[in-house]
Amino acid sequence: MDTVDPTTPNVPRMYDYLLGGKDNYAVDREAVEEVVRHAPDTPYLARENRAFLRRAVRFLAGSGIRQFVDIGSGLPTQGNVHEIAHEVAPDARVVYVDVEPVVLAHGRALLAGTPEVTVIQGDARRTDDILGDPGLNELIDFDRPVAVLMLAVLHFIGDEDDPHGIVARLRSAMAPGSYLAVSHVTADFDADRRVRDAGAVYEKATYQITLRSREQITRLFDGFDLVDPGLTTLSMWRPDPGSTIPPHADRQWCYAGVARKNGGRG
């Protein structure tokens, strides 16, 4: 059941507002405005994150991937994974997973009549529940290559919940030739503390932010081989041919990478 709490800033609704959406409340907008006062480039980076998602999904579909599991998918917005994947591969299957009931409610409404796509409620910290979900297993065959997308979600998982262990458990279930895509915020370029101050606003939101270093984020890909150009900032990951790289793109406070699983299970 969707228990709407209009008094606590809600992470997917805040992100919806950052992206210019309408599925948000005053409490979400006020929190985002506080974030933006600290880090004015936040809405721009949210859009760059969606642009990375688009390029990554095109790359994955172009590499032959026909199954996508998007964990921490957020509210449906423009350029959802299934829309991008279907431009390349109309038969691609997509499962959206999010811990927040509001995502399930909106996703179900949007996806009615699209049998190759579904949305399930799931908590990344409970990988066994996600992997065992009947709705997911109707569409996804883990014996075949799959792309697991974890964009802008692992920084909502604290060290106490072991994000590296979560990714390792998912990796064990993935067939060789599968891919992992991650984006994750960092304080690596935060000499003036604006990113840390913006991140602190999430103390009052449904999920808090843990900023991680390049080294910590690189370790999320243990057991995978990063595809070129490796772990970069969002805009530096395979920019569209002919596009202009924005100024300071190599110092954006969000890393991005896509990696392929080689070898066997485990």
Ligand SMILES: C[S@@+](CC[C@H](N)C(=O)[O-])C[C@H]1O[C@@H](n2cnc3c(N)ncnc32)[C@H](O)[C@@H]1O
């Ligand atoms: C900033 S949004 C990112 C949406 C989308 N992945 C993107 O990058 O455009 C983060 C999403 O992660 C979800 N989330 C946070 N913690 C989660 C968890 N433990 N399991 C699943 N989803 C989670 C939030 O509910 C939210 O919808």
